[in-house]
Amino acid sequence: MRKQALIFDHDGTLVDSIDAVVFCTNQIIKEAGYAVAEPAEIRHGMAYATLERFTYHTGEKDPDVLKKMSRDFYVCMNEQGAGMVSLYPGIKKALDRLARDGFSIGLLTNNQGIFTRRVAAQLKYSYDMEIILGEDNVPAPKPDPRGLLQACAGLGAVPENCWYIGDGKPDFEVARNAGLKSALVTWGAHPKEELLKLGADRYFDTAPSMADFFTSPTIPS
Numbered sequence: 682m683r684k685q686a687l688i689f690d691h692d693g694t695l696v697d698s699i700d701a702v703v704f705c706t707n708q709i710i711k712e713a714g715y716a717v718a719e720p721a722e723i724r725h726g727m728a729y730a731t732l733e734r735f736t737y738h739t740g741e742k743d744p745d746v747l748k749k750m751s752r753d754f755y756v757c758m759n760e761q762g763a764g765m766v767s768l769y770p771g772i773k774k775a776l777d778r779l780a781r782d783g784f785s786i787g788l789l790t791n792n793q794g795i796f797t798r799r800v801a802a803q804l805k806y807s808y809d810m811e812i813i814l815g816e817d818n819v820p821a822p823k824p825d826p827r828g829l830l831q832a833c834a835g836l837g838a839v840p841e842n843c844w845y846i847g848d849g850k851p852d853f854e855v856a857r858n859a860g861l862k863s864a865l866v867t868w869g870a871h872p873k874e875e876l877l878k879l880g881a882d883r884y885f886d887t888a889p890s891m892a893d894f895f896t897s898p899t900i901p902s
Contacts, residue, residue, distance in 0.1 A: 686838035687779060688787040688836070689789075691788055691800075693848035694866055698800075700765045701766050702758075704757075709735075713741070732748070762796075789819070795817070812832055814828055814831065829858075848870060849876070853881050862883075864883040
């Protein structure tokens with residue numbers, strides 16, 4: 682039975698944004714008086730929502746300070762980071778193929794919605810997306826299921842007929858919490874061996890193999 686809808690994570694799944702995130706994260710935490718973080722630590726921190734990520738890197742607990750750091754981070758990302766973001770190999774062709782095959786395609790990210798939509802337009806894959814939701818467009822960030830359920834509803838699909846495709850533990854958890862099937866890609870921010878321990882419904886090593894799976898006439902229900 683063909684799936685009605687495919688909902689994707691953004692960073693680490695569709696786009697490689699690590700250089701932008703490292704640059705802007707370190708700029709903001711340095712301006713706030715904290716020591717800069719190693720790229721590997723920032724990569725690990727990308728599993729968290731933005732406020733939680735700055736707590737992870739700095740230990741800061743004051744919500745007003747964290748909100749300012751998050752706002753400043755997205756100013757940096759929009760002004761300087763957007764030009765550092767690129768699609769992973771084969772993603773554009775895979776999304777085009779899935780859209781042509783009749784899937785409703787959406788995007789849910791813990792990144793800022795405005796920034797994500799800007800990048801989607803800049804990298805010319807926004808027209809494949811029927812809905813793009815960021816952390817500022819949903820009640821709570823992943824792994825809270827409400828944003829993913831909102832995305833399903835926006836695509837006119839019920840959760841059991843949707844897949845969520847991401848690259849990390851929060852993506853697996855939000856799919857499970859919302860009642861969707863989960864797929865994890867192994868080209869993102871997190872090691873494959875770490876992902877395999879989660880027990881997702883499907884794993885993909887390349888974008889073409891992902892498109893092959895979902896467009897196969899024998900895809901399992």
